Amino acid sequence: MLPTSANSPKRRVLRRWRNRIRHQLPQSRQRRWLLYIAILATVHFFVGYGQRDLRRAFPFLFGEIDEPPTYKQLRQWELDLPQHNLELPFPEGRNGRYVYFRNQVRKLGWNNALNEVLMNTHLAYKSNRTYVFQDYMWKRSYYPWRWYKHRDWRPRTPLNALIGGPSAGGPWDKDDPAPRSVSERWFDIVCPKSERRIIYSEDVKPAIRWKNGDVIFKHWQKLLSEAPERCIEVKPVSLKVDPFPQTFDLYVWGSERILPLWEEFKNSPVSQLLSTSPIVQSAVDRNLYLFMARSSRAQNTDVPDPFDRMLAIHLRRGDFSQACLDLANWNSTFYSWNLLPSLPDSFSTPPGYEWGKNTPENVQLYLERCFPTDEFILNKIRTSRSDYIRGAKSGEPRVLDTLYLLTNDKSGWVDSMRPVLQREGWNTIVTTKQLHLDQEQKDVNMAVDMEFARKAAVFIGNGWSSFTSNIVHRRLVDGRDPNTIRFY
Numbered sequence: 001m002l003p004t005s006a007n008s009p010k011r012r013v014l015r016r017w018r019n020r021i022r023h024q025l026p027q028s029r030q031r032r033w034l035l036y037i038a039i040l041a042t043v044h045f046f047v048g049y050g051q052r053d054l055r056r057a058f059p060f061l062f063g064e065i066d067e068p069p070t071y072k073q074l075r076q077w078e079l080d081l082p083q084h085n086l087e088l089p090f091p092e093g094r095n096g097r098y099v100y101f102r103n104q105v106r107k108l109g110w111n112n113a114l115n116e117v118l119m120n121t122h123l124a125y126k127s128n129r130t131y132v133f134q135d136y137m138w139k140r141s142y143y144p145w146r147w148y149k150h151r152d153w154r155p156r157t158p159l160n161a162l163i164g165g166p167s168a169g170g171p172w173d174k175d176d177p178a179p180r181s182v183s184e185r186w187f188d189i190v191c192p193k194s195e196r197r198i199i200y201s202e203d204v205k206p207a208i209r210w211k212n213g214d215v216i217f218k219h220w221q222k223l224l225s226e227a228p229e230r231c232i233e234v235k236p237v238s239l240k241v242d243p244f245p246q247t248f249d250l251y252v253w254g255s256e257r258i259l260p261l262w263e264e265f266k267n268s269p270v271s272q273l274l275s276t277s278p279i280v281q282s283a284v285d286r287n288l289y290l291f292m293a294r295s296s297r298a299q300n301t302d303v304p305d306p307f308d309r310m311l312a313i314h315l316r317r318g319d320f321s322q323a324c325l326d327l328a329n330w331n332s333t334f335y336s337w338n339l340l341p342s343l344p345d346s347f348s349t350p351p352g353y354e355w356g357k358n359t360p361e362n363v364q365l366y367l368e369r370c371f372p373t374d375e376f377i378l379n380k381i382r383t384s385r386s387d388y389i390r391g392a393k394s395g396e397p398r399v400l401d402t403l404y405l406l407t408n409d410k411s412g413w414v415d416s417m418r419p420v421l422q423r424e425g426w427n428t429i430v431t432t433k434q435l436h437l438d439q440e441q442k443d444v445n446m447a448v449d450m451e452f453a454r455k456a457a458v459f460i461g462n463g464w465s466s467f468t469s470n471i472v473h474r475r476l477v478d479g480r481d482p483n484t485i486r487f488y
């Protein structure tokens with residue numbers, strides 16, 4: 001900086017301004033008070049009311065606007081689905097037969113909801129009834145947005161933001177006469193409350209509560225098919241009577257009793273026509289450049305599709321530090337489709353368990369696999385990679401040089417593994433945090449990660465996680481080799 005002399009023109013101008021301000025101050029005592037009040041009012045306004053409007057009006061003050069999505073267009077689209085029409089001939093329209101599972105889980109993780117959405121659709125389908133689809137709702141505090149009292153935000157995600165296919169109102173196969181699913185709101189119109197038969201979950205469950213999944217399924221199927229009523233609502237009983245009043249409850253999903261349903265469910269149109277929502281797909285597409293090849297030319301041309309060179313690993317952390325202890329003390333098996341015997345890396349519950357309590361050694365066994373150490377994870381990645389490369393048919397080029405670390409961890413732990421993985425020859429390492437997502441894509445971020453894991457050549461998951469199990473479902477429906485599905 002150049003030195004400025006005391007009498008330079010710049011200095012003179014500054015002095016003049018200073019004097020002018022000094023002179024004016026004493027006259028403005030009252031105005032100062034007014035100013036304080038104005039500032040206080042503004043602060044109050046900013047903190048509580050009208051946040052959204054202010055942020056809209058002055059984006060340069062707040063940076064990018066981070067508000068929950070309104071899904072205005074998508075909601076209108078759902079409202080306008082062609083099956084929302086009373087005049088359609090049977091089995092749709094005003095003479096159609098409907099079932100509304102009001103007992104579906106609410107305010108639980110997306111994947112506990114998803115497996116049930118799919119199985120209930122399958123049950124409705126096999127009972128010749130229209131499935132009624134619902135918004136997905138989670139606990140407010142779990143969303144990636146803060147909650148302000150005066151913000152107009154209903155934390156609800158239209159099902160069509162998360163999935164596509166028959167469950168969400170999409171078409172069935174061409175020759176399939178099954179009725180297309182309708183929304184809750186349409187159900188209120190086509191099945192007014194006065195015309196509904198209410199079935200309480202507890203009127204049905206006692207007879208079949210601890211039976212295998214296929215027995216539970218057939219029991220409900222018979223009931224729903226034979227009921228003469230056009231409109232059925234299955235209602236949950238009080239949580240004091242049954243903490244899991246679902247048709248297919250957590251006890252079935254979390255045990256081998258679910259497995260007899262697998263073959264039929266896997267081949268059902270509900271599974272086969274399940275698709276990726278356009279919002280999720282758009283998030284995958286816009287982030288795909290992160291995965292573009294960084295290896296040698298030869299490797300790139302041998303396996304050009306980035307997904308074919310990718311190993312995706314689901315690092316289920318956060319609440320699992322506690323959940324894994326609970327799972328140990330409940331003698332929990334793997335969850336749902338993670339239990340399929342065709343998959344490698346199964347887990348056997350160790351002997352020595354007593355009701356509500358496991359031995360310290362057994363708890364250790366659970367933690368090793370449920371909340372694994374870095375070393376355990378690195379080993380698993382190594383063996384899964386070499387098993388996959390070794391499994392190539394002769395002449396089949398296999399390259400695995402891209403790693404996707406999908407996680408709910410927020411501590412930055414995942415990034416600490418980066419250098420080690422780089423040394424092991426992973427040229428491209430991407431984590432959940434790196435994805436660039438808009439508001440709607442951010443709301444369905446779990447489904448975005450699941451889509452990457454679905455399409456990766458090799459997937460490693462957490463056997464106790466429903467998030468993992470729905471990826472497993474999708475991969476097997478896609479016809480992937482079970483050996484590409486691993487559990488740490």
Ligand SMILES: Nc1nc2c(ncn2[C@@H]2O[C@H](COP(=O)(O)OP(=O)(O)OP(=O)(O)O)[C@@H](O)[C@H]2O)c(=O)[nH]1
Nearest residue numbers: 108109110111112406407408445446449465466467
């Ligand atoms: N984006 C992303 N989110 C994750 C990942 N793992 C967990 N989550 C989030 O954390 C939630 C887990 O909360 P839960 O309520 O227990 O959900 P869940 O989907 O039933 O899954 P599990 O608990 O694993 O059985 C998921 O629904 C996701 O929103 C991940 O790898 N990527």
Ligand SMILES: *[C@@H]1O[C@H](CO)[C@@H](O)[C@H](O)[C@H]1NC(C)=O
Nearest residue numbers: 126127128176177178225226
């Ligand atoms: C259900 O629909 C299928 C296919 O249209 C049909 O074959 C079957 O008879 C129907 N079952 C009942 C109970 O209506």
Ligand SMILES: *[C@@H]1O[C@H](CO)[C@@H](O)[C@H](O)[C@H]1NC(C)=O
Nearest residue numbers: 255331332333349353354355
């Ligand atoms: C623990 O779980 C296994 C597998 O489901 C089961 O066979 C065993 O009986 C359970 N042990 C106890 C004491 O409940």
Ligand SMILES: [Mg+2]
Nearest residue numbers: 109111112466
């Ligand atoms: Mg869960």
